[in-house]
Amino acid sequence: MALEPDELAAASGNLGETLRELRRGAGLSGERLARRCSMSQSKISKIETGRLIPTLVDLDRLLTALEVSPEQAGPVLAKVRAANTEWQGKRELWRKGLETRQHELCFLETSATEAGYFLPTMVTGLLATPAYIRASLTHSPGDVSATVAKKIARQEVLREGPCSFTFLLTEQAVRWAILPPEGMAEQAARLVEVSRLERVRLGVIPLGAVLPRGPRNTFTVYDDRLATVEIFTGRLAFREPLDVGTYRELFAMYEEHALFGDQARERIRSWFEV
Structure with missing residues (x-):
């Protein structure tokens, strides 16, 4: 189910704030978290400020790198109604670059x-x-x-x-x-x-x-x-x-x-x- 534009903006901001609080609670800078989850620091900044909604795989990478427990992860995922299921079209994957997909898979396999x-x-x-x-x-x-x-x-x-x-x-x-x-x-x-x-x-x-x-x-x-x-x-x-x-x-x-x-x-x- 897709979110309405105003819901999407609110969910994005709330999710970003929560992720930022989790990062600070873990004692990590944005740069250290970026290294942990093989993600650019600028991307993490955009997610935390609500300018970018993370994909489900990105969210999994962040929660894993932050060592978030299942109990903590539930409320985080609830910030976005559609966060538990995600569709990525083939053309979108091509647009991002096949190499980007390899980075995602590498993180999933090593974590x-x-x-x-x-x-x-x-x-x-x-x-x-x-x-x-x-x-x-x-x-x-x-x-x-x-x-x-x-x-x-x-x-x-x-x-x-x-x-x-x-x-x-x-x-x-x-x-x-x-x-x-x-x-x-x-x-x-x-x-x-x-x-x-x-x-x-x-x-x-x-x-x-x-x-x-x-x-x-x-x-x-x-x-x-x-x-x-x-x-x-x-x-x-x-x-x-x-x-x-x-x-x-x-x-x-x-x-x-x-x-x-x-x-x-x-x-x-x-x-x-x-």
Whole structure:
């Protein structure tokens, strides 16, 4: 639901004041908070003065960097009625720049303790070879070289940092050919390699597995605080506990039907003879 202009201005100002009070209560300057959440100091200033309403992901970055408890976060989110659900259109993401999106994802991945990725259609960038990443961006406007480089750099989070990762891929996601056979074989070998990392659980759901719910969308859950859902035309983000809980329950259900460890690696090899 959209806010009316006067409500929007009031909500923006109240939210900014509350965030400024939380920052001061944490003993942080705007500059230190900016470093903590990988956001520009000028952007934080605009949010605190009500000149800019933060996106849900931005708000999550700020609350996480401020180490705000769930009890404290509730009133903050209530400052804006639409704060618990957010839509970001694909064109808006392109306008901001694909590199900006990579900064957001990097923060989410490094600030979570557990992240779960349900991948029914394609391999995600954290698991992809450079060739696969570039091929997946052919529909994006402009030169994507910088985005490819940032996606590759982000993969280090699988080896460093506090977060543990679980990836669930359907057979279709693993086998969907966006590269020639040799490129897809390299991508399969990459999945096998990543599946051996200490903080990674990689599961595959073969065709023929009996599932009570169809795999409709790619989605990611970060702890119990945030869920993001991707569709062709953009991305939805949820922070409402009931919504996040629903996606966590779906993830757990799909996880029960996945093959892990040696079984997953053997199945991937059988699909590509690698």
